[in-house]
Amino acid sequence: MTPHHRGLAGALTVLTFVSFTASAQEITTGPEASVSIPVDNPWALGLLLLAFTVCAYVVLQRRTHRVALAGLLSLGLAAGMLWQSPDLRAQVVLMFTNPAGETLPIAVHPVTSNGDIEGFEPADFVNNSGNTLRITGIELPTFARCFPDGAGNLLPPGQPDPDPPASCGVGQTLPNGATCRVDVEGICRDLAAANVTLTAISPNSGPAAGGAGVTLTGTGLAGATAVSFDGVAATGVNVVNSTTVTAVTPAHAAGTVDVVIDTPAGGATLTNGYTYLATAVGQSSGGGTIACLNGGLNNLIAATADNSTAIEWGGFGTAIGSGAQSVTDGAANTAAIVAGLGNNGGTPYAAQLCTDYEVDSQGNTPCQAGNTCYNDWFLPAGNNVTVTGQLNCLFANRAAIGGFAAGFYWSSTEFSGDPVSGAWMQDFNNGSQFTGTKSFAHRVRCVRGFTP
Numbered sequence: 001m002t003p004h005h006r007g008l009a010g011a012l013t014v015l016t017f018v019s020f021t022a023s024a025q026e027i028t029t030g031p032e033a034s035v036s037i038p039v040d041n042p043w044a045l046g047l048l049l050l051a052f053t054v055c056a057y058v059v060l061q062r063r064t065h066r067v068a069l070a071g072l073l074s075l076g077l078a079a080g081m082l083w084q085s086p087d088l089r090a091q092v093v094l095m096f097t098n099p100a101g102e103t104l105p106i107a108v109h110p111v112t113s114n115g116d117i118e119g120f121e122p123a124d125f126v127n128n129s130g131n132t133l134r135i136t137g138i139e140l141p142t143f144a145r146c147f148p149d150g151a152g153n154l155l156p157p158g159q160p161d162p163d164p165p166a167s168c169g170v171g172q173t174l175p176n177g178a179t180c181r182v183d184v185e186g187i188c189r190d191l192a193a194a195n196v197t198l199t200a201i202s203p204n205s206g207p208a209a210g211g212a213g214v215t216l217t218g219t220g221l222a223g224a225t226a227v228s229f230d231g232v233a234a235t236g237v238n239v240v241n242s243t244t245v246t247a248v249t250p251a252h253a254a255g256t257v258d259v260v261i262d263t264p265a266g267g268a269t270l271t272n273g274y275t276y277l278a279t280a281v282g283q284s285s286g287g288g289t290i291a292c293l294n295g296g297l298n299n300l301i302a303a304t305a306d307n308s309t310a311i312e313w314g315g316f317g318t319a320i321g322s323g324a325q326s327v328t329d330g331a332a333n334t335a336a337i338v339a340g341l342g343n344n345g346g347t348p349y350a351a352q353l354c355t356d357y358e359v360d361s362q363g364n365t366p367c368q369a370g371n372t373c374y375n376d377w378f379l380p381a382g383n384n385v386t387v388t389g390q391l392n393c394l395f396a397n398r399a400a401i402g403g404f405a406a407g408f409y410w411s412s413t414e415f416s417g418d419p420v421s422g423a424w425m426q427d428f429n430n431g432s433q434f435t436g437t438k439s440f441a442h443r444v445r446c447v448r449g450f451t452p
Helices: 042-059 063-084 086-093 184-195 330-341 350-356 390-396
Strands: 012-018 025-030 102-106 110-113 116-120 123-126 132-137 179-182 197-202 205-207 213-219 226-229 235-241 244-248 255-263 266-277 288-293 299-302 308-312 408-414 422-427 433-437 441-444 447-449
Touching: 116 184, 184 266, 197 255, 197 266, 213 255, 213 266, 288 390, 288 447, 299 390, 308 350, 330 350, 330 408, 350 408, 350 441, 390 408, 390 422, 408 433
Parallel strands: 012 132, 205 266, 408 441
Antiparallel strands: 012 025, 025 102, 110 116, 123 179, 197 213, 213 244, 226 255, 235 244, 255 266, 288 299, 299 447, 308 441, 408 422, 422 433
């Protein structure tokens, strides 16, 4: 793209970028009086003037040398100034003929594809004025001009121009016929990258086992592609808006780590933003609260609250059989109960409640699109023989898990002595485990297995 440049008469004009008044940035030529002439080494000029002053004081004591010295000083001062700056030499030798100056627009033209921004056209300025021009200022595009709708749809950069013109720079002298370029692509991408910040993460600590849902806040986060903790990728990254992103922490050794978010515009780091704690009962993870860490089938996450305060075991008068009588595997029991009872004639029951339960990484029930969804819940197993059973583990850790009542909780284990009418339950007041009638309504806390 080549902006139009009005011709200028004479030998030299001053070229300046000034503030835009409408929809584009501008290049403006202005009068000499408005130019702050740069000097390569002003100290050298100062010392030169001091030396001339001392010489003048000494020599001018004799009247006969005054005229000669005045000419010598003038010649020396001019030579010194010209020697200091090639740009200054151009301005001294040539003349200004356009005191009103001139303004040239630098438009921002994004290159788009299917609504995404692939890049920006460069703005090339060609000096066809017949004069040597000097750039005295640049008013660069703003973030709002580059991305009026935000930078969330900015794609990674493509291949650069293999032979671009020289960049336009403040103080640069541009001979007649020469070209300089305003790199709108680079400017806008730098603005986008500077606009990406990561300011907070909540919660800022969680188990080394991972699985904790977190919310990251900052700016310029639209289009975020990845979140990592000490280089380990998080899962379930979900962009809520330009200031909010949710994710699920990966497993990591205990310690404090940096959190990094990546976007097409650039990345941002929250230094020492998250602390991994040794995995323990009571920590949030996997859509609930870590409830048991006894290994194997007794590595459990419990729902954060009771799923029901009063629901029947279900299927009174129907024996599910051995598939629902495990004292250790609640997931297998739950599957067998649901397969055997179906919808139970429309009456809700405990195993079905846990099978249907789902919660996402941000605690939403049902799960919301974009978040990690946990829907593999089951009714824990238990009886009065296996004190290390799943339901009894919840009782033993009830204080750390939280939210339990001093009442009866159903297990998923059918009573093999009377499978038609009985199932095992536990009193969370004193820990007693005994059988109850399937049609009675008791509390339910669903669980799911995990690997710590």
